Amino acid sequence: MADMERPGVNAARLWASGLATAVVAALLAIVGIMIARGILDVPVLAPKGEGVWGNANTFTYALLSGAAALLATGLMHLLVLAVSTPRQFFTWIMVLATLIAVVLPLTLTVEPGAKVATAVINLAIGLAITIIINSATSAALVVRRDRGATDAATRQWNQPPNTYYDS
Incomplete structure (x- = not known):
């Protein structure tokens, strides 16, 4: 009987990566705001008078950026469990969501x-x-083999059956 393989995900590894991505996204928001306000002298989220560090809106923007990373992690986890090509669907969904986030501020009546x-x-x-998240998912995907399955047709007599988890 052939090995019974089931796709799976190392949830702890995926969510740890998602948390790290949330930190990166939050810091990226802060750095972007600092560059826009401090170097380019362009107001972002708050009037210029708020300074390079801004006000609570800077914190909110960073917090929402981190939350977006956690939502993306949840989406990826769901896709890994539910669809045949999770990384492809994730990429399309994220590219389109990013496009919305890019176009939306361009439609506002501000400077x-x-x-x-x-x-x-x-x-x-x-x-x-x-x-x-797409890259981290590669490291978090696993193929689980049912412990009762054997590959007798190709296994030599002196080899034990495959009862391990591939990573």
Whole structure:
């Protein structure tokens, strides 16, 4: 009887990667705001008078960026469990969601520099989340083999049956 393989995911590894991605996304939001306000002198999220560090909106933007990474991790986990090509669907969903996040600030009636700066920050955050979670999923995917299955047709007499987890 051939091995019975079931796809699976190392949830602890995937979610640890998702948490690390949330930190990266939050820090990327802060760095983007600092560059826009401090170097380019472009207001993002708050009036210029708020300074390089901004106000509570900077914290909210960073927090929402981290939350987006955690939502993306949850989406990937669901896709791994439910569809045949999870990374392909994840990439398409994330690219389209990122595109919405890039286009949305461009439709607002605010200073053009603020529109572009916010769109660029959203693009960087969306791409970072997409790339990191997609990459981390490769390390978190596992193929589980049923312990009772054997590969007798190809196994030599002196080899034990395969009862391990491939990573």
